[in-house]
Amino acid sequence: MRLGEDFFHRDCLEVAPDLVGKFIVRRLPDGTVLKEQISETEAYRGTEDLACHASKGRTPRSEMLYRESGTIYVYLCYGIHSLLNVITGEKEQPQGVLLRAGIMHNGPGKITKYLQIDRSFNGRNILTDSDLWIESNGEKYSTHTDVRVGIDYAGEYWKNRPWRWILDN
């Protein structure tokens, strides 16, 4: 079953753990359908969160974070990797969830490479897009938390929020 607005229109701290175990589905231009089970997510929440791109305020890049839930936010990291986020919560309240890994592809840059997602997806909507969506198989999966990765610059408090969720083995 494809996940809809009810799922994403919640706080990122609720959506991020719930996304673990769900399936991200990508339909390529040639019709091939790729499906990958999500195994790791991270939440980025609000302007106070120094790890969130919205902490620098509303800029051309962070604009997507302020959009309605379900908006797709893709940005280029280190000049090489496209990182995929889904916007959650209330419009105008910047927050989202980073898809960090799938069962078969472990790493935020690797999952987008496999799914052939680049910045052309930025601003599209995962609720309505015909080439990218998220499905549930109805099962619940247990997770454990850890701190977020690659945000040493965010200061002790934000660096230590347990806002990464990982699928239990």
Place this chain on the structure above:
DNA sequence: TTAGTGATATCC
């Protein structure tokens, strides 16, 4: 451990 890579924010 380090190079590779280019968009972005922030400073002239």
Place this chain on the structure above:
DNA sequence: GATATCACTAAA
């Protein structure tokens, strides 16, 4: 217009 920085990865 210049520059420092970065939610990463693969190779060594």
